[in-house]
Amino acid sequence: MRWLLRKDLVILGRSRLLVALLVIYPVAIALLIGLAISASPSKPRVAIVDETPPGETITLGGTRVGLDEYTNELFNHVQVVRVPTRAAAVAKVTSGDVLAAIVIPPDIVSKISSGVSQAQAEVIYNGDALKQSFVRSAINSALAQANLALSQQIKSVAVHDLNLLLAGGKIGPLGSQELIGLRQLPATLKTLAARQPQAADRATLTRIAGFADLAANNLGLAADVLTTVSQPIAVHSTLLHGKRTPLDTYAVVVAVSISLMFICVLLAAGGIALEREEHVIARLVRGSPASVPSRAKPATGESTGGKPTRGERRLRRGRPLDKPLISREGLLAEKALLAAGCAFVVAFAMLLGVSAFVSLDLSRIGQWVLALAFGACGFAALGVAIGALAREVRAASLLAFLLSLPLAFLALVPSGSVAGGLYSAIVAVSYVFPYKAALQALDAAVNGASPAIAGSLVHLVLLTLLFGVLARLGLRRAE
């Protein structure tokens, strides 16, 4: 096997394009991922047209809320490009300089202050369906955050005023005026009523004291109601098991696993198909001619007659056949080993390269090696199966590519994003191909994500055996 492996390395070395690709590919992908993750803007670039007069405030029950609370919150969630007019904003969106523009109209303050009409901000965006979807989602999220901040501000003012109404306190400039609270009214009124003669005034005061008591009790609930209305559902996140994978390191895992898959499957499939295309397999795997005891008598003159010769007796006893130059299993293993080795080196180099840009836990490097090695074996087995079945290099490469790409795509479909039945089918398909298992193993190795790496490794071993058997069946005929 080592001579064949050496031969393949020599041939690989002579394919300059392939070698260049194997070297440049991991470097380029590592750089691209690293730069994309480290240099990409975390906030969408948005043009803001603020048409409100500077320093304008919203007046709520005598308290002023600055509109800045709103705009500041909005600006926290986008990369702001200030433009003076709507027309300038439209121009920026059209040119692609910004993803979208938000126009805050001049009447926004009066509408919020009126308390009866809803204020409206305008969002302008452009681009294809994907870009529109992203922009809408990003802007809606930013606006929702800003709205929430403003409503929290308004709620605090309203709750403060309510508390003042209930408990009383100082109002006016420098707290010059003492306001009696609704909760204090019943006791005060009852005291006053007790001092009154038994007459109509006393009865009236007693009734007013009762009303004040009822009003104080009910208004006491209003603060809670306002809190609930301003944010009906507060989100508290609970992760059921495992560790949450950050999006950037997950992107690294996806990129590395896809590279591992493509290099491995294409090299393995191409390698075994090339042996067939060069018509060498028969020469490699042939043994000595096998003999099967014949029921029929020899038809022609070379018969040795009734008594078998020593040689014939030896043949009929089943003389051990000479060993082939390499067994079919050995040939498949050699191709798989070469492909897995190359893909492993490339994928490992990619991970190390990306770790210069993205913070990866290098203490888990042992698990990286395990995940990459087992994943490479699974992909190599799939590759040799494709190569053994396809019979020529072009067909093998095309089949490998056509099979790998959808498999990777399917494995990345999240649950709940498609109909239940379809998702079950996707899970089943992903289960019988190595990509999903390799992705999970690498995610567990790099990020400590669940499920644990051991299960994925066992899964990969089983798939390696399955595709190894298929490859062996595909190589039954040597010619």
Add this chain to the structure above:
Amino acid sequence: MSHAAGSPSPGAGAREEPVLRVQGLGKRYGSREALRDVAFAARPGEMVAVIGPNGAGKTTLLSILGGVQAPSTGAVQHTGAIGWVPQQPALYSKLSVAENLRLFARLERVADPQAVVERMLAQTGLADRAEERVDRLSGGNRQRVNVALGLLADPPVILLDEPSSSLDPAQRERLWQFIEELAASGTSVVFSTHIVGEAERYAHRVIVLDGGVLLFDGPPAGLMSESAGGDFEQAVVSFLRTGDTR
């Protein structure tokens, strides 16, 4: 019809024991019988041509003798290794002539691979092209390397499946000269061909297969005498026609 099976060829190791003996060989592919009860022998230095129409079973016979596929019935007896040369050159086109020879010599586990490579380069007349990549060789030279690979283990028998089918007349001539030298050195050569003139010219014995059945085994002259006359090609055609009516 006379079956002169195993009849010795003049000057071709007539008195020596066969180095290859085939008995009752049959091959089935499902319900189709590709070979039926084929029996013959080849002696040292003998050149045996296997001829017949397309689909007669020539390649199947040689691939069974070469150990590429197993027979359904029958026995193959041989005294040592059997060299097998497939119809299409089975070489690594991105390796040089010497690299191909060296690789297969190592895979064959010959005692001194470098010595064998040098011997084969000298024997094939390709010593000056040793470092040339196979995909840059002419068809004739590729076929020489192909034959050389079959000879690396110095087998007493070599099987050649249509060795000259893709060559021009000059390349053919050179190849047959090389093969004749092999036979002269004592190697038994069993070759299939659809160019019956080659069988007449180079073979000591001719085996005629049709529909997987061995119809004739004897010297070319014997086949001529079995048929209605004319040249050898006409004799073969006439013989096969007679066989159809049998």
